[in-house]
Amino acid sequence: MTGELSPIDKAKFVAAKRATQYVETGMRVGLGTGSTAAWLVRCLGEMVRDEGLRIKGVPTSSRTAALARDVGIEVISLDEAKWLDVTIDGADEYDSNLNLIKGGGGALLQEKIVATASDQMVVIADISKQVETLGAFPLPIEVIPFGWQTTKALVEETLISMDVLGRTTTLRMNGEVPFVTDEGNHIIDLHLNRIGHARQLSLVLNQIPGVVENGLFIDICDVVVIGYGDGKVEVRDVNKGSVEEEKFDFLEDENLFGDISD
Template sequence: MTDPAIADQSKDAAATAAVRLVEPGMRLGLGTGSTAAIFVRRLAQRVKAEGFELRCAATSKGTAELAGSLGLRVEELDDIGWLDLTIDGADELDPDLNLIKGGGAAHLREKIVATASDRMVVIADQGKVVNRLGQFHLPVEVIPFGWQATRQLILRALERLDLSQRPVLLRKRDDQPLLTDEGNLILDLALEEIHDPEALAAELSAIAGVVEHGLFLNICQLAIIGRPDGSVVELAREDFE
């Protein structure tokens, strides 16, 4: 019987292909989101069937709870020290393998884990592949203190980049401000198109009060894109160099 939690064939195809990249004894980063959750389930099935050991670091409390419930060994990143591989999803992926992440409010931990890895692999369905980043709202994690002032500084930065009049929205859940695992807020930038991701990333990183943004530039080395028929396409960074 098909696991009801694994109902999307495109996502399952990408996740299943990524499981084959995992080697016994690896130090592995586990991502957050719907496709990453399928990967965790498929990974747990393989580990149980083959009986090998892994040390896993999770990018969110939700992922840690899921992985632990399935029998995977989850540790703090600091206890592991460094990771061989991180496998995570993405909200958008461009032809240069630059990403927008943070739809699940975990992009701070996701970026820490990804950059503490020898290799980051993204798994996604075809709908996440875009010619240019920006249709998906760009998440910016900010500390609660003075967040309105931080928002004003973000708006000024967008104006300098000819992105004025773009909404900057406080993310909410059940009519209350959503809090990240670190207790911070998220401002979602409705940009439509990002013409210069590097310049935007630099502007956002320079703002006091900004903890992290959801632009993942030059971090992903490989993307595995699942198709509805169950096949996958792999895009490697060297394909574009």
């Protein structure tokens, strides 16, 4: 069904397909959360089923864990794995230095823990996620429920001295109730528009009592695999300083991915 996909879904698919080249039998693999990461899990599941790939997956959310089991990937915890060979995940934004904003799906805490416990982090994304400066996408921070309004006020006060364009903060909701993460926490989204010094902001936010973690991933990503709607893939490796391009052809009889949605 890839022939029936929208250009944006084709871009996600080819990025995920190319990223499977970083996975080999015997590896312990961090599995990201979100619509693009779901394509990767499906691709890896196909390789497990059809090519005899044997891996152990460490998911970054309960949603990803359920999908991985559904497609036949052995799922283990990070405590069982201890360390990972590679983590492959999506991103809400990435800049030219491969710094990221993540957490649009609400799994930023597990995503950051898993990514930093890996030899390599590979991000899969479509070209729309590329930005000159981080901040157009709201920056999520995970906060404990106790005193969250006080934490929110402290964050707003802190933002006054930061190099950002906006300082609006909102509690993420799930319908009429606050969104709850897998760890039982809340998420506050920071609408900053532009982040001048992402590293400094990340450090300062994590010093605020009640803040568990923020969605800035600084110096964590090693490679970004960028998909395009025409099947082109661009691979940027920050360590090698290289950029490679290749093209994928779509098979009209492909039906493995037809049931994935955002």
